[in-house]
Amino acid sequence: MLTKSDLTRAQAMIAERDTAQRIRDRMRTEPVSLMVGDGKEASVIHLSADYLGQMVFEVKASLDDQIKTINAALTEMGVEP
16 A cells, blocks of 8 residues: 555656656657757757767667656556556
């Protein structure tokens, strides 16, 4: 049986997983660029297609690992991911 603190932890994990999934989905549907700064001070750094592709691949792989880890932890808690 899950305790209240288990449920709170599970809800936080689900929110974290959902955020990772949204970021991953956006990377698939929107252009990716490297920006430095905020607002009017932001600058876009142009990268070669190969270098940018490798960065996107690594970030997606990291997000996939994060999602899998959270799903496994939820399953272990008895919560369906």
